[in-house]
Amino acid sequence: MPPIQRRGEMQPDKRSRPAHVTVAYLACAVLFALGAARAAHAESDPVSQTSPTADGLDALLARPDLDPTVRMEIELFKAINQKRAEAGLSPLQLDGRLVAAAREHSKDMAAARRCRHAGRDGSTSRVRIRRQGYPHNNWAGENIICSRRTVEAALTWWMRSAPHRRNILHRHFTHIGVGVDPSGPYGPMWTLNFAAGAADTVPPVLWAGAPPAAAVAAAP
Numbered sequence: 001m002p003p004i005q006r007r008g009e010m011q012p013d014k015r016s017r018p019a020h021v022t023v024a025y026l027a028c029a030v031l032f033a034l035g036a037a038r039a040a041h042a043e044s045d046p047v048s049q050t051s052p053t054a055d056g057l058d059a060l061l062a063r064p065d066l067d068p069t070v071r072m073e074i075e076l077f078k079a080i081n082q083k084r085a086e087a088g089l090s091p092l093q094l095d096g097r098l099v100a101a102a103r104e105h106s107k108d109m110a111a112a113r114r115c116r117h118a119g120r121d122g123s124t125s126r127v128r129i130r131r132q133g134y135p136h137n138n139w140a141g142e143n144i145i146c147s148r149r150t151v152e153a154a155l156t157w158w159m160r161s162a163p164h165r166r167n168i169l170h171r172h173f174t175h176i177g178v179g180v181d182p183s184g185p186y187g188p189m190w191t192l193n194f195a196a197g198a199a200d201t202v203p204p205v206l207w208a209g210a211p212p213a214a215a216v217a218a219a220p
Contacts, residue, residue, distance in 0.1 A: 054078075072188070073099075073178040075151045080168055080176065080192075083159065087169050095195070097132040098177025102191040104128060105144070106181035109189040115146035129177075129193055139196035141167040147186040154190050172196050 057074055060066055066074075081091040105128060108119050117125060125142035143164045148154040158164035167173070177193040 069180050069182055072151055072180050076155065076180070076190075076192075077176065077178050079151055079155050080178075083155070083168055089169060089171055090174075092173060092176040092194070095134065095175040095177055095197075097134040098129055098175055098193040098195060099179060100132045100177070101125070101128040101134070102177040102179025102193045103181070104132075104179070105142075105193075106179040106189040106191045107183075109144070109146065109191075110181040110184040113185045115144060115189070117142060117144060125193060129195060134175075134195055135197060139170075139172050139194075141170065141173065141194040143167050143190075143192040143194075145190045146184055146188075148190065149187045154188075158192075167192070167194050170194065 057078060061074060077094060084091060105119060109115055112120050126140050143158055145154050145157055148157060158168060173194040174196045179191045181189045
């Protein structure tokens with residue numbers, strides 16, 4: 001068995017810098033619906049380009065029936081945005097396509113019993129996020145880590161590693177996907193996918209349980 005490796009990936013191309021996305025936050029049970037879909041069939045998770053409110057996330061974390069893996073993903077998402085706030089940066093928005101890509105890779109690493117950016121099919125992080133439907137752009141990155149058993153341990157390691165820290169605190173990234181697979185041979189497999197989307201390429205799409213489309217259309 002090859003030794004576990006821990007690496008980060010930084011893939012921005014400075015030829016273009018898309019505008020930051022401005023999408024209204026929706027107060028909805030986003031990740032709980034996502035967790036229910038995960039329990040039924042992880043690959044069929046709905047797609048979203050919106051983030052829940054902080055209160056909505058706290059309400060989800062208070063639910064005793066929340067999927068434990070989704071709980072870790074929520075906690076990690078919140079912790080990353082806290083780090084960005086401390087650095088004076090805008091929060092990242094959770095994107096369902098990036099979540100799906102991150103989960104896909106964490107699951108793939110667990111099945112392969114190794115911690116690498118390349119998928120078993122030879123895919124790169126850019127290929128995986130495009131495969132999930134996220135528009136191609138010149139700003140994308142991926143962090144992975146294996147064998148860390150808690151959110152705090154995973155995030156602490158990333159923040160102490162310069163390439164991983166740059167991804168987390170990158171000022172051009174606007175969206176993130178968080179994927180955890182608990183079935184790794186040495187502990188959970190963790191993947192973060194980062195990207196930047198221009199407003200004209202990342203339209204709002206709703207999760208199950210979101211407000212009616214009319215309410216969203218009326219939002220500023």
